[in-house]
Amino acid sequence: MKNQGTAIIDWLSFTWEGWSDCNVDKMVRLWLREWMREPLAGESGNGLYGFEHSVTFYSFDFALEEVPVAILAWGGDRQRGRCYLSINGTGCSLIKDWQCVQRIAESIKARITRVDVAVDDVQGEMIRLDEMPAWYEDGKFNAGGRRPTYKVEGDWFTDLGAGRTFYVGRRQNGKYCRVYEKGKQLGNRESPWARFEVEIHNVDRVVPHDVLTKPSEYFVGCYPICETLVDVGEERIKTLRAEHEISLDRLRGYCRIAYGKLIHVMRLQAQHEPGYDELKLIDELCVQGLPRRLAKTALHMLKTAPPAGAPPQGVNHGNV
Template sequence: MAMRVDIHGEVLGGSAGLTDARPQRSEDGRPAGRSPRPVKRGESGTQGRQQTIVDWLTFTFLPTGSIGDAFEQLARYFQLWFGLPVTLTANGYGFRRYESSSDVMAYVNGQTVRLGIIGAGGDHVGGTICLDLSGVGCAAVVDWDAVYATVQDLDARITRCDLARDFCEGEVTVDQVESLYFAGDFNAGGRIPVYRRIESGVAGAGACGGRTLEIGRRKNGKMLRAYEKGRQLGKQDSEWLRIEIEFRSKDRVVDHRILIERDSYFVGAYKALEAFLDADPKRLATDQKTALEVQDEIVCERALDHAQHQYGKLVEYASISDRYQNAAALVARITRRGVPAQAFKTAVARHVHGGHVIPSNLRE
């Protein structure tokens, strides 16, 4: 029988292929294999509200009871994390080395949206449970202090945490980041990390699809990506740059405080980042709400461009018929409830944090 847990932690079904055997903790009460090398924290020039966001989070923990008990416990924690109801639903397949998994699902605008996935069970996972929260799931979090308290309470081991900052008005460019790299400002413990530059576009239009600069390697536990987010989404003249740092527990400990002191850990990753984030107050990163508004506008306008190209003639033809002379009737005829896949993140954020401002092209 599939397992389903509602937001109040009530188990609505039995577990599917999951053992209820209680795992044992290591002698010091922590998961085995924890590295002694911590992620570095820097000094951030901003106080109060954090401008850096968590855009991906993965952690593992050893449950103190059965797997079913652990799922109920997570459901109770989720009440504190998320700004909307969620359910845990077994999906019938494994996840990474875990033999079973369940989706963390939310219902937004008539459509189910996956926020994350939980893996459990298996012979090669040391009795742990894994929670993998995507960028969509992170956008649904309303209280990162509660997430921090959860990982503390569970004695969890963070295996991945992505931090990101957005610069939507061209305050920072890929060229600036690249210049600092070649000047040696990304020196990490006496070593210069490797870099890779990627760009996409079409002949005659340059890198209209966006440029990406990667510094470091994922397999080494820390990698920076600076990429033209707006162009990646399809707006060829966008100046929006996103800087992401992916931290993994490869030969290092990802400290729990990274979840609540995000600005400090972001700057602490590479000294060079202080040049963008602290030197000039006008160069402070765009807050998440504004970045999501920009993303929402780009995604919607691009989708509408496709709709115009594919169905514009049909809409025009239908509008001159006797049946659909009223534009509202025509819109009602072709509208269906749901959320476009590319808009999942902004739809969740809008539902949780309130409506966005009206896109600039629709303002009077």
């Protein structure tokens, strides 16, 4: 395998054993802050997946908005000291030190239960949905000499602009592939952006810790076709910027349709008032926070530091 390419990790879940309930949430919060180098807060939950306790961790770098990045679960007699941590796609995009993640995972003998590795082709030059069926028939998705199952969803026989998805394999078998038109999924029906993503589970296999620092190598090993794709991907910051622009344009369009005429009337009225200022009109319409559609990308594109000493709103600090 070659240690090149721009495959990224877009989801990570792992478990570990031998810890008591005492302060596990505080320790994991320290890990996340070290990995992401971001201020974090946590909100206690009511357990998860048979665990007695849970905490959802949030990043709040932009306008004190809470954006979920990870969830921790632990406790319960049946778990026998086992703990579970899952970092979502937003959380993975914030991690700046994957070597540190691997080091901690190795030190606690963590068992990776899920990791998603992906390549983004923003220009659509190599990952083309039209070619997926032919690639499949040519054996380029074969694994161990066997041809996995496949299915399709989306605009394969229509042109509604929502995009297409090509699935290979099954989650219950430990390896599940999704190839989809990412730009169209985000709302730009003219976008050529495609993503090739493989979801790997620890079913009949041990997922090695070094996948965290060598995702391109493991992406190449997933299917024969992957070796030709690993070097076409864009760097993560470029894909985040593209995602932000598409999502922002989509929301701007919704705003124009729903409230454009109202804003026009308000501006005409304001122009007849002494001291007219369009910025004042914008301030009157603003509500602090983030649309869910922009929660991930705004953390990167529009990051601002919260006021000193200001806790994130709506998050329970007393339990984490």
